[in-house]
Amino acid sequence: MKIINQYDLFKIMLEEMGETGWWPAESRIEIVVGAILIQNTNWINADRALNQLKEATQLDQANLLSLTEDALQDLIRPAGFYKNKSKAIHSVLTWFESHNNNLEGIKARYQEDLRKELLRLHGVGEETADVFLLYIFDLPVFVSDKYAQKLYRELGVVGVDNYKMMRQKVSLDSRFTLWEAQEFHGLFDEFGKVYLRGEGIFKTSFLEGYQLKL
DNA sequence: GGCCAGGACACCA
């Protein structure tokens, strides 16, 4: 059993799997919309919804906000939970617009409270808030999603049974650059898709035999 | 056919 730390884990995964390029999107709005559409949904369905939205609006903010609720729901229907998600998309885009889409201004205004502010938005919970911090606001945070929870449990970490528990326990030390933090999350999800399908937890993988020490 | 996928929220004690 080899003991490793988080940064070791990151290096091993990066070495084995290569760069993921996460978050895969061409624009800030695509990340925002994609992060909402993917909630508890497989990527095929979320991507289908995203593509329909792209065709209809080019993911232009004004176009998106000018859609009626019914029209928006209809476009994103394949992603499921379309009533909730249409509200979420609308509330988040409206919030950005109310700040003139000035990301630096938003960061400066809320600083340490930015996460709390994001959590107030309808449809933005713990995970989506952290995804926004990491990929929209360029803050190197750890995203404690289900794949991360499963993997860390497999690596011998206890007390990571849900998002809040894990977030309280796990954070990135200063060695992680922004790019590395973004890749780290990408690697978790890519890893999860391959090795953590369903409840068949952890098929044999290159991470067998490691124990993670936080 | 039932299960599941990169959650979030309302409701309740």
Next chain:
DNA sequence: TGGTGTCATGGC
């Protein structure tokens, strides 16, 4: 504050 039911589609 924490636990439970609900929201929904499409692939396997």
